[in-house]
Amino acid sequence: MRKTVLIILLLLGTGSIYAQVLPxxxxxxxxxxxxxxxxxxxxxxxxxxxxxxxxxxxxxxxxxxxxxxxxxxxxxxxxxxxxxxxxxxxxxxxxxxxxxxxxxxxxxxxxxxxxxxxxxxxxxxxTLFKMGGNIELKSNCMPKPGDDMMLVFGYRNKAENGQQSLNGTVAILFNDKEFANNNFVLAETRAYHGEKKADLKSLLTTAYLPIKKNNPPVYYASINEIQLKADEQTLLSEKAKDFKSSETWRFENLKQHEERFLFMHFKTTPEMIKDTNAVVRLTAVFIPDNPLVEKEFFNMELQIVASHDPNKMVLRKSRMNYRLTGKNRELTYKIRFQNTGKGPAKKVDVAVNISEVFDQQTIKITNTKPEVINCDSAYTNQSCIKMIKGTDSVHFVFSNIYLPGLQQKGVNDADSTMGFVEYKIKFKEKPKKLPIKSGAAIVFDKNEPIYTNRAVGRFKMGLSPGLIVGYGFPFETYKKNYMNNKNIVIGASLAPYAPHRYYWQVEAYLNSFKEGADLISSEGLGKDTVVNRIPYRILSKDYTKYKKVSTLNIVPAQLRYNVNKFVGVGAGALVSLDIYNKTTDILDYTLSTQNANGTTANSDLKVIANELKKNFTDANVSFFADVQLGLVRVGPSIGFRYLFDPKTNNNRMATYVTWKF
Structure with missing residues (x-):
């Protein structure tokens, strides 16, 4: 009995501990x-x-x-x-x-x-409508891969429209074409005012009706004869081209001053780009049937996050094309912050470390929240922002502001506790093709700093085709005694564009036709023969093999390293494949005959003894290491390549000129 009780107590204790550690x-x-x-x-x-x-x-x-x-x-x-x-x-x-x-x-x-x-x-x-328009979007959080996100789509008939009632269409555009995979799936939309699903394509496919010369052309859509001006239809089409997905609804009898809301449940896909510095976009569209009411677009930018943190630094268009990046390229950074304390903040210091590739003299503030003026032109105690530049950092200091705390008594609007500073900056010169990292520290009044994520700018790989003219290679596949081993070949390469350090490169060469002759035997015979009823004496016979080979040469894997922009080294394997091989055996006779006047005349007679043609007959792998001098990232350079063929134990040096574009 005691043992039973003890076992039960142990099990209960284990269960209690297990329950405590359950997630x-x-x-x-x-x-x-x-x-x-x-x-x-x-x-x-x-x-x-x-x-x-x-x-x-x-x-x-x-x-x-x-x-x-x-x-x-x-x-x-x-x-x-x-x-x-x-x-x-x-x-x-x-x-x-x-x-x-x-x-x-x-x-x-x-x-x-x-x-x-x-x-x-x-x-x-x-109150959702803070921008003064007919539509606005608000999300409950930034998107996190694998999480859900709620989006409130608000639309209204504001007094400035001058309409007692409106009918029309609203739409949401999502899944930027900038990203290969879809970032969102719209799982459900909950509507409470009789909105019905519609089709945005009917607004994009319009028929043109010519009207008076002095008036702008009007496009009539097939749905309820919605009138779109030419510039409005073009803008709608351009907006739609940027997205892969959309959802559209029809609304009716929207009274003046009335506000309506759609609740959209988005699921972020597992394939959502994992770059927590990337920005995804959603665009709301408001198209009233009445042509006198302005059509509107509302753009929302959301940063993909790994964890929910209201203090964020983001770089817009963080994936850059290196070909198009130069000294005048301007990058846009935005640092968001939120006062999560129990009281208001009067001063916010946003300190940003600046990468050495940037020119601090080009920094300019483009937008802030709260909206303030520059402290240089502010009067005493006026709300303002001051920019203080350091050696490798810059401080954006908001002074004399009132930023409520999220936990402050009486604060019910979380938006009022948030702010941001947005700035643009240019490069000193064309940067190295390396990630550009920046981070920020935010200090509310005299509290401890809060550190943001690191905003990382990366360059797209890009592709760099190249032309190669080589002398002394490639190898012939099977023969130890090479024919025409000092041949000139033309080839092409493909590599990432302007790589900074390590990279892979592939090469392929145009078919290299080779012709050669091997004397197999030569002998003096001194025999008599008859050719065309004319007696001859055979003085000698040469047995020669003639060969013609077409070889396809590929470098499927080559690892290269650019020491700097003038010197590069590499190593890899070269595969040679005989795609055409023709061998001809020729017997070459030297003949002597006596003319009618008693003189002796010599002549040659060639006879094809055997001819053999083969396709894709042999393959061989050789290894090489080389060095390039010149503009090794992009431009012309000369290379010296040492090749080794383990099949024949044959080594050789080759040289080539290449130009990467």
């Missing part, structure tokens, strides 16, 4: 709600956060979807439901500065109250 990343967000006087208040229960060593304290950000077209980004929002039907509420919580996965979302059925609220103002609905 909590799969625990979904639990939604709680209470309804008082018609107002529903939400709260949540989330897994404990796990701090990252050296990072700020972790915290959650929230996106609530109430299930009736309303939403909130507050931790504990309040909402007023207009109906009494059961509804599904969702919470998408994002873990910032946490080393785990985001809590899964589990919809919670809600039973709205039947009573109307006594005080309508207790419900705080967010």
């Amino acid at each position: 909590t990343d799969t625990v979904p967000a639990i939604i709680h709600y209470t309804t008082t006087n018609g107002v529903t208040k939400f709260s949540s229960e989330l897994r404990p956060l796990r701090a990252i060593a050296g990072a700020p304290a972790p915290f959650y950000t929230y996106f609530w979807e109430f299930g009736d077209g309303g939403f909130s980004f507050e931790p504990e929002p309040m909402h007023v439901y207009k109906g009494n039907d059961p509804i599904l509420a969702r919470l998408y919580a994002t873990n910032n500065y946490d080393d785990g996965k985001r809590p899964p979302t589990r919809p919670r059925p809600i039973k709205p109250a039947s009573t109307r609220p006594m005080i309508a103002s207790t419900s705080k609905e967010p």
Whole structure:
């Protein structure tokens, strides 16, 4: 009995320990709600956060979807439901500065109250339209490979449109053609105002109707006779060409001042580019049927992240074409920051280390949030930004600002706690083809610095074709005594464009036709014979083999290393394949005959004794090492190549001239 009890206690203890070490990343967000006087208040229960060593304290950000077209980004929002039907509420919580996965979302059925609220103002609905347009996008987080992302697509009929009611089309464009793989899959769109799926292609395929000369041409689309001006149709087509995917909806009876929202559940694909410095784009499109109302586009840029961190540095178009990169190439950097503290920040110092390839004198600030002027032209205590340049760094210092803290009492708008500085910079000269790395440190007032990710600029590989003219190679495949071993060949190479250090190169040479003659035997005979009834005396007979070979030569693998821009070395293997081989045996007779006048005359007689033709008869592999001098990355150079054929134990030196483009 005691043994049984002991075993049970041990099992219970083991189970308790096992439960403590089980990962909590799969625990979904639990939604709680209470309804008082018609107002529903939400709260949540989330897994404990796990701090990252050296990072700020972790915290959650929230996106609530109430299930009736309303939403909130507050931790504990309040909402007023207009109906009494059961509804599904969702919470998408994002873990910032946490080393785990985001809590899964589990919809919670809600039973709205039947009573109307006594005080309508207790419900705080967010304001999405901060840019002043008819459409706007907002995501609950930056995209992380393998995670979900929610996107709110808001559209409205603002007073400036001058229309009491609007019908039209809205669309979302995603999956940039810049990337080989799709970054997103639109898993679901939840609409609450009768929006219906449509087709964007009908707006792109239009028929032209000629009108008066002085007026701009109008394109009429096939759907509901939507009128697009020529420049609008061109802009829509150009926007659509940049993306591989789109979703389109029709809306009707959009009242003046009315705001509507679409909730888009995006799944980031496992194939999403893993470069956490890359920026993906989404574009919203607003096309009202009424031609008097302006068509609008809203562009959103999202940085791919490895973890959710509101302080980020990003380089736009981080994959660059090295051929087109020179001294005047301008790069755009953007550093985002967020005050996650309990109080406001009056000063924000964004320190950026500047790579030595850049010219600091070309730095110019292009945009900031909060919007401020340069401190050189500011009056006393005015909000401003100052740029302080160091030897290998630059400080962007926001002064006399008010940036609320995310945990500050009374702060419900997370956007108000965020800011950024965007700047452009040029190269000193054409840089080396190496990654360009930059990082930033952000200091709020006198707090400890917060370090961002490293923004890395990389150059695309690119391809560099080359022309080769060689003397003294390639080898013939089978014979130890080479024929025409000082032949001239023409070939081509393919390598990455302007490699800085190590790289692979392949080569191929045009067929090298070789003709040669080997004297097999020669003998004096002194015999008599008759040719065409004329008596001759055979003085000698030579037996000669004639040969003609066409050899295809390929260097399938060659590792090269550029010591600097003037010297390069390499080693590899050369494969020779006889694609045509013709051997002819010739008997060459020297004949003597006596003329009628008694004089002696000699003549030659050639007889083909045997002829043999073969295709793809033999192959051979030889090895080489060489050195190049000149413009070895791009341009002309001369090379000296030492070749060794292990099959015949034959060595030789060859030289060549190459030009890489």
